[in-house]
Amino acid sequence: MNRYVAFSLLFSVFLLTAILPYAIGQSRDSAYPENSELERLKSQVDQKEDALNRLKLHETGDTGQLSVINANLDLNKAEIKYADYKINLIEKNISDTTSQIEYQKNLIQQKEQEIGKRLRSIYMMKELPFLNIIVSMNNNINDWFESVILFQRIESQDRDVLDQYSLAETKLNDLLQAQDKEKNKVLGLKQELFQKEKGIIEQRNEKMALLSNETNNEISYAQGTQLSSRSRESSGGFIWPVVGPITSGYGWRIHPIFKVPEFHTGIDIGVPYGTPILAAKSGVVTYSGWGTGYGNLVILDNGSGIETRYSHASRLVAYVGERVRQGQVIAYIGSTGWSTGPHLFFEIRINGKPVNPLNYLP
Numbered sequence: 001m002n003r004y005v006a007f008s009l010l011f012s013v014f015l016l017t018a019i020l021p022y023a024i025g026q027s028r029d030s031a032y033p034e035n036s037e038l039e040r041l042k043s044q045v046d047q048k049e050d051a052l053n054r055l056k057l058h059e060t061g062d063t064g065q066l067s068v069i070n071a072n073l074d075l076n077k078a079e080i081k082y083a084d085y086k087i088n089l090i091e092k093n094i095s096d097t098t099s100q101i102e103y104q105k106n107l108i109q110q111k112e113q114e115i116g117k118r119l120r121s122i123y124m125m126k127e128l129p130f131l132n133i134i135v136s137m138n139n140n141i142n143d144w145f146e147s148v149i150l151f152q153r154i155e156s157q158d159r160d161v162l163d164q165y166s167l168a169e170t171k172l173n174d175l176l177q178a179q180d181k182e183k184n185k186v187l188g189l190k191q192e193l194f195q196k197e198k199g200i201i202e203q204r205n206e207k208m209a210l211l212s213n214e215t216n217n218e219i220s221y222a223q224g225t226q227l228s229s230r231s232r233e234s235s236g237g238f239i240w241p242v243v244g245p246i247t248s249g250y251g252w253r254i255h256p257i258f259k260v261p262e263f264h265t266g267i268d269i270g271v272p273y274g275t276p277i278l279a280a281k282s283g284v285v286t287y288s289g290w291g292t293g294y295g296n297l298v299i300l301d302n303g304s305g306i307e308t309r310y311s312h313a314s315r316l317v318a319y320v321g322e323r324v325r326q327g328q329v330i331a332y333i334g335s336t337g338w339s340t341g342p343h344l345f346f347e348i349r350i351n352g353k354p355v356n357p358l359n360y361l362p
């Protein structure tokens with residue numbers, strides 16, 4: 001063996017050392033992928049928490065408390081959805097990290113074999129008699145000393161390379177333990193959320209039962225009054241969806257919750273919780289569901305560009321696509337959404353623009 005062979009060995013060790021940080025960096029980076037879906041779910045949780053906090057500031061009475069309970073339930077469901085997705089993401093990261101550890105182990109084994117072969121060659125050269133080495137180097141003592149120094153550097157760098165690969169494996173194992181710990185933490189949180197959900201549902205059922213008992217007689221009276229109103233129809237073909245006092249008219253007003261000026265695009269009719277809401281005009285249901293500030297909302301397409309809207313319901317009966325008759329029950333009075341008590345927010349829109357319902361009702 002001459003010094004050129006030694007230089008070749010040293011260069012191969014240099015290459016091995018040069019690619020090592022890249023391999024370690026790949027393992028670390030792949031363990032934490034960014035995920036916009038997780039951010040979107042977290043944003044939904046934040047929005048529902050903000051809505052709950054706003055309701056807590058303004059809702060009063062039993063119906064107001066029921067709105068807070070429903071908002072709390074919505075928040076809890078969003079938190080469970082966020083936790084589920086986070087668990088799935090952590091499990092994927094754990095799988096990726098486990099694969100990286102296996103890859104690192106195989107890499108270390110491969111490099112140990114390569115270094116072992118190299119070290120055996122070096123030791124064999126060291127075992128040669130001194131005179132034979134000098135003769136093989138054409139009696140150049142300087143070449144011999146240079147080779148010895150290079151061999152020492154090769155041995156040292158080989159050990160450093162193995163140490164770095166072992167360190168990379170240790171870091172990956174530490175990462176795996178941290179991921180397992182995080183997964184267990186989120187699983188524990190999810191169990192707490194399930195228990196919380198049960199409590200919220202029980203609380204909601206108790207509150208609804210209380211409200212139902214308190215308003216049972218009022219509902220019966222309101223139902224009888226409304227039955228007689230079905231026969232009264234305006235010249236525009238509308239009937240009153242509920243019978244009760246107008247608590248807030250059409251036009252500019254100060255918002256009862258946010259205390260800012262707003263244009264009220266319909267009328268508020270104050271009636272007891274649970275009172276049936278009737279279709280003011282025959283039509284097709286185009287929407288039946290949650291409408292943020294509107295709470296539980298039904299929208300009817302009444303034809304000829306006319307649309308009627310019924311907001312803040314406690315319960316929806318009509319479903320999307322259903323063709324309802326005038327006077328048919330489509331929902332029940334509640335205080336969902338941005339509401340200060342049980343009432344119906346009733347709107348009439350013509351070609352998409354709100355109009356004063358009092359100009360069309362009998």
